[in-house]
Amino acid sequence: MKTLKEATLTISHEEFGWLLKHGPFRDVSCVSFVRSLTPSEALIRLGAEEDTIEEVTFDAHQERTMEYIYSDNFRSSYVGALEKDGWTILIQFWTGSLTTDEHLLRSLSRATEVVSVYRNVQASDCFSYTVDGELVTFFDQLAPYARRGSAPDRLLDTMREVGLDLGPSRETPIAHNPFPQCFALAKKITGISFTEDTVNTPLLGAAVRNR
Template sequence: MTEAPESPCFPGYETLGEIYCVSFVRGISPEEALRRFGVDEETLEEVDFDELGHRSVEAMSEDAAGFVGAARIGDWTVLIEPGGWQVAVDEDIYTRVSRGTEVVSVCRHEYAEDSFAYIVDGAPVVHFTPDMPDDRSGSDPDRFVDQMREVGLDPDHDIEGPDIVDSLGGAFALAGHITGLPTSTDLRTLRFLGADPLES
């Protein structure tokens, strides 16, 4: 089997459950990230990681996060959708969130497809399912092939061959390579600005 990253990257993501999206947005504030995502600004409040998850699950509807949170890490904002998936795959949302900047997004979806996305100014540059890293799309799908190999996501992976041990762990490690953020950052220790999404 393809080797997984040696140590957990951005620990805490694995506690988010069966469906979630963790996105890193360069150079904008948590407030601006939430505004671009589309939230009811009257519901903005500071929460910890556990409360973010509980609030979102309680308010979930139609397989989308019921409460989203954003926190600053260096020059990036991490935007978390517990129970959601939209920044990775919803064109309307990722276009708004990535306007004039770049977004790295890792999405787990228990009964659909996991996703890794690198989006620049509204345009997907690299997109793939982490357990099928050979099948990539976007304007420059080979941009990170060397980094993919380093984190155990073989860009030439044979679907008929051995499984990838920890595809999501590899996806978070790749996010660390792209953002340059310390992958030891424990998401569970962050304080988030959270809010209810607007009705679509």
């Protein structure tokens, strides 16, 4: 039986189920949480030119993303950024992924920390936790028992708490999609709940070069 403290800390992944119903997040997306940097600082660390950073709506962010996909054949990504409770949330759609780009993660996490969740309906879904340039924990969302990084087990108890399957591979595929659980894990680390209201929040946006 859980103690009151444990029950209070338990975070249901159901609050993130909306992500599987929202087109761009469900298909190909990357959402990253960066501690103690402003949106502009985070974008500049990714390589954005300061004078190109602009305020955009969520819909405009998607439009800019498609413009860059069609104009330079995936060589650039358009990244949206907003600030919440001392963290900057970075949003990418359809092209580019901080989760799998260790060079950008090293730059972005210098003297801070970054939690990143990547979704690709046609490929692998990943989760990464990086601190001061060091990849601490990385795993494929469908195989969270196969972790890597400098401390692959650091998040183990928290991963269990949010419902990620840590058993060995099975003969049959995992029935559920662990994408919402990874956002619950991100909330455990950051204290930030990525809510559906986020899509109504103005963003700062800029293009960055894909490596």
